Each structure stands twice: as structure tokens, then as C-alpha cells.
Amino acid sequence: MGSQTLRPGARLSSQVCQTQVIVVRGGGGAPELGCGGAPLVGQSGAATEPALPADAALLGGSPLGKRFVVPGAPSVVELLVTRAGEGTLTADGVAMVEKEAAKLPSSD
Incomplete structure (x- = not known):
């Protein structure tokens, strides 16, 4: 998915676990996206079993319903987890971080 x-x-x-995501924000020049140490691939429609071994250092998990962004560059790409898995989402080999929830104004 690189350039x-x-x-x-x-x-x-994911090719190493059950994680599935939807791109919420993307664009040209996007980073190489991965999960559990292997590149993310386009879905074929049917759920598939993991095909590659996972990197033990990248098994922090991807919780269902959470949005992940590239650290230090949140506007480049944003992913929404639609199926949870054991793998950590990465961008160019760096672990992505969970997006902070927007603070709503108080309704005094």
C-alpha cells in the first residue's frame, strides 16, 4: 500500500491476524501500512485465515471501533478498526496510535 x-x-x-480496517482519511503518498509485522492487503470480501507469522513485538492488539493515526502526522491517514485482532497497526514500521476523542464543550 506504500506510495x-x-x-x-x-x-x-491483516495477513497475520483477524484485524480488518477501513480507511477513514487517506491520500497520495500514504505510508506503508501494516499489522503485526506484515503489510495490510485489500479485502476480497470473504474472511480469510492468517497467512503469515506475526512479529511478537507487534502484538499489542487492535480494538474494535477504535481509530488509529500516524504519530506526529494525524492528517495523513486514519484507520477505523472494523474487526479486532492481536496485531498492532503500523505506518512505515512505526506503531500507529489511538486517536484521541474530541473534547465536547460543556453544556452549563
């Missing part, structure tokens, strides 16, 4: 354009709505799957 390709990531379209919002694109569905990607």
Missing part, C-alpha cells in the same frame, strides 16, 4: 493513494472507504485486512 499508492489510499481512498477513504477502502477496506484492508
Whole structure:
């Protein structure tokens, strides 16, 4: 997925665990996205079993419903986890971080 354009709505799957994501924000020059030490791949529609071994250092988990961004560059790419798994989401080999929830103003 390296230097390709990531379209919002694109569905990607891990090759090492059950993690599946949807691209919420993407664009040209996107980083190489991975999960558990292997590149994310486009979904074929059917759930598949993991095909590659996971990197033990990248098994922090991807919780369902959480959004992940690239550290230090949150506007580059944003992923939404649609199926939880054991793998850690990465961008160019660096672990992605969970996006902070927006603070709502108080309604005094």
C-alpha cells in the first residue's frame, strides 16, 4: 500500500491476524501500512485465515471501533478498526496510535 493513494472507504485486512480496517482519511503518498509485522492487503470480501507469522513485538492488539493515526502526522491517514485482532497497526514500521476523542464543550 506504500506510495499508492489510499481512498477513504477502502477496506484492508491483516495477513497475520483477524484485524480488518477501513480507511477513514487517506491520500497520495500514504505510508506503508501494516499489522503485526506484515503489510495490510485489500479485502476480497470473504474472511480469510492468517497467512503469515506475526512479529511478537507487534502484538499489542487492535480494538474494535477504535481509530488509529500516524504519530506526529494525524492528517495523513486514519484507520477505523472494523474487526479486532492481536496485531498492532503500523505506518512505515512505526506503531500507529489511538486517536484521541474530541473534547465536547460543556453544556452549563
